Amino acid sequence: MGDQIELNRRYIPRLPSQTQTQSKRKGAGARTWLVVSKLGQVSVEELGKQTVMRRTGITAHDLRVVEPELSYPAAVLRRERAVVVNLEHVKAIVTAEEVLVPNPRDPRIASFVYDLEFKLSADFSATMTREKAMEQLPTDTPPEASGSRREAKMRYSKPLPFEFRALEICLQSVCKSLESETSTLEEEAYPTLDQLSAKTSTNNLKRVRVIKGRLVSLTGRVQKVRNEFEHILDDDMDMAQMYLTDKLATLQHEGVSEDEMDDDADVILLGTDINENMSSKCSTLFASDLKPNVEELEMLVGSYFVEIEGILNKLSTEYVHDTEDYINIVLDDKQNQLLRMGLVISTASFMITVAIVAIGFLSINIRIPLFDFGTYTQWYEAFGGCVVCSVFLYIMAVLVFKFLGLLG
Incomplete structure (x- = not known):
């Protein structure tokens, strides 16, 4: 566990002291970010665009996708070193080491920020407890005790990677928000429709028209999220690219040094394509897997895909059409x-x-x-x-x- 944490710490490029000082200033391009690390540490930092691009390995276009002031379609972008999430109110950059959320003081994302801080910290504590329990299990056991040891290993099985736990919180927050809006709309819609059925008047027609507009708008938003989930599930190679922790471990095993990672970050800052050094090695490593093992991610996204399908079915109820x-x-x-x-x-x-x-x-x-x-x-x-x-x-x-x- 200690060696893995040390390797993961080396994954974040180290900035010169002058650059770190400038990134903390509220200058041009600086923004407030919530940073939740893999170790459960939570901090609020003032980071410039170049600093974020260097730390996450994304381009300037990807960074604009998560800017709260801009409106971009729902998307989950898969990159070499990060996953950029833009779904409804949830905007985040997930790496193998940390999660960055812009404008964390926005009241609209207060619940998402709380879940992110609390659950990731709790997951880290649970992981440490699980690994301690695994270390305490005896290594040499008689044949008759092998069954109990196997059961213990299953109980202390390997947890999801950090990026998947963060992604799950993002998806859960989106589904929870859409479910809440759908329930509120149902509570208002059914009595209004009943009143219109009992008496067809101008006032009732106006109220139903407003509710129908909200229904169409919410259905369109849910449909966009559903299409993005379906797009992820349709391509195994795209899902394989989202295994950031495994890619990091593979790159460390292949001998990719910290200097090469810094060179890739400099390439990003210059605005060129990420097709050299670490990117080419990542592509070569994952292109060899014709059928990548993406069962964990497929089950994770699939469960929320079913949930978003249920929300869409609620919005498409036959009661309104009847x-x-x-x-x-x-x-x-x-x-x-x-x-x-x-x-x-x-x-x-x-x-x-x-x-x-x-x-x-x-x-x-x-x-x-x-x-x-x-x-x-x-x-x-x-x-x-x-x-x-x-x-x-x-x-x-x-x-x-x-x-x-x-x-x-």
């Missing part, structure tokens, strides 16, 4: 009622117009008693006959419409 279909049916029925009412009113107007035309036509051929001092009997008879004919024709028209199915 309510939409029901509301559309209600609105169509209201529209049909309006059309039927319009048809009845139009028919009545037509009949009244016919009666008015008939009365006007007959009035010019009937003698008006006002001029011959007679009675109004003739005019009343003509007027009554026109009204009765109009009502009769209107009733006949309504019966014909019902017979044809136009009025239901």
Whole structure:
């Protein structure tokens, strides 16, 4: 354990004292970073861009991906010496030695920062306890005791590498946040949909429209995270590149010196591709494995892939679509009622117009008693006959419409 820690410490390039002093100043390009080391040590440091690039081996473009001020699509970038995580509110750079989180005082990531500090420190303590227990197990055991020793070894099995434990915290924080938003949306959506089903009003429609917008937005975000998980699981070689601790141990075994690591860091600062020295050796070592053993990482990402699938299924519930279909049916029925009412009113107007035309036509051929001092009997008879004919024709028209199915 002590030798491994010493080798891992050599993995971080040592900066000159002048560079370290400048990185602590709040100058151009300096930012506050939370640094959680493999040994469980937590610190908040002011680091410049070049310092972060040297320590993690990433490029300037990768560094911009985790800047809180910029908006980049969800991505988990696999690099030679680091994994860059940009998922929802979680932005972190994970190496084999430490985790760097920008702007740790942001209230939106307070829960993620707490989990990172607490769980990584607890994991380190548990690892030390496990290794002490393994050292205390007897080496020479009789055949009858081999079974109990095997059980003890299984109980104190090898833990996940540091980068996987940090990655698991990142994925867990993302899934927890999306699950919380989904539950909150469900609590608001179901009562509103029930109210809309009971009474289709303008206010209820406005509330459902707002909830539907939130639902579409949250579904899109969950879908992006799901696609990134699926992209990781689809390529075994990409997953093999994320075994940073194994790559570090292999490079140390192959004789890659600290000076060569520093040279790679200088190449990164100059903005050139990482295709020489350590990068070429890493590519050569991992290209020889046609079928890399990525079972640990596959199980880790697969479990959270299933969880994100469950969240996506919640957002795609049939209850919302059923309510939409029901509301559309209600609105169509209201529209049909309006059309039927319009048809009845139009028919009545037509009949009244016919009666008015008939009365006007007959009035010019009937003698008006006002001029011959007679009675109004003739005019009343003509007027009554026109009204009765109009009502009769209107009733006949309504019966014909019902017979044809136009009025239901």
